[in-house]
Amino acid sequence: MKQQNTTDVSIMPQLDKACGLDMHKDKIVGFISCKDD
Numbered sequence: 797m798k799q800q801n802t803t804d805v806s807i808m809p810q811l812d813k814a815c816g817l818d819m820h821k822d823k824i825v826g827f828i829s830c831k832d833d
Contacts, residue, residue, distance in 0.1 A: 811831070818825040 813828075813830050815828045816826065
């Protein structure tokens with residue numbers, strides 16, 4: 797599996813924490829984002 801670079805992403809600036817799942821036929825990808833103050 798190819799390794800991906802991680803970068804800061806502003807998904808929804810009004811949220812302190814966010815998470816998501818991307819479900820495909822062969823894999824499930826998840827992420828958790830926490831805003832650091």
